[in-house]
Amino acid sequence: MAEQVGTLRRAPLSRDRILRAAVALADGAGIGSLSMRNLAQDLGVVPMALYKHVANKDELLDGMIDVVVGEIDPLVPDADWKHALRERILSARQALRRHPWAPLAIESRSMATPAILAYLDSMVGRLRAGGFSADLAHHVMHAMGSRILGFSQELFDPSRQAGRSGTAEPDPPAALPPEIAARFPHLAEIATAASHDDASVVGPGCDDQFEFEFALDLLLDGIERLHRRGWTSRHVPR
Incomplete structure (x- = not known):
């Protein structure tokens, strides 16, 4: 770890280096520890040096989210829509499990980041390529909610209800x-x-991974049935 920190401090300061150092800081000490001052200290620079690459903390958080989204595997090529979406969603879940602060950070943003928009666009694109109408794809994305990004608001998770995020094991x-x-x-x-x-x-x-996959498969199976039926939300006059 000390060798890694030394390498970081010797590397030229850049936006990418700042973002990855911020991700490492949040991973190790929690998102609450993230400040420009703490980040500058980890990088061995003065805080003002950071502002040449990130305008403020909001831009820093957006960039950190995009770093995490960049860890998600691409869609499986030449796979049917259901398998491709399932594999990528589970990859997204693993990425977010490596960064426990990320779900709440994503939820906190007033606008989706460029990487999130690109990710969602590609998922809708795979649905459309799989023969889904724009109407059904619209409702699928609503039904999936944050699960499309690999996380969900756990109904029985007290830390989520309290608005906190961490790596502590559940009771x-x-x-x-x-x-x-x-x-x-x-x-x-x-x-x-x-x-x-x-x-x-x-x-x-509770086995969070089991619960996540259980709900994901319920949704995907139901979506598959609607797709086969040619479902539409448009009301047909009686």
């Missing part, structure tokens, strides 16, 4: 307090219904 499932369980019996029933593997790569608790 094992716990039974709801009796008074809460009595008031909300159906939630109590499913709270610990799934099997949990302490040796899972995603840690104890």
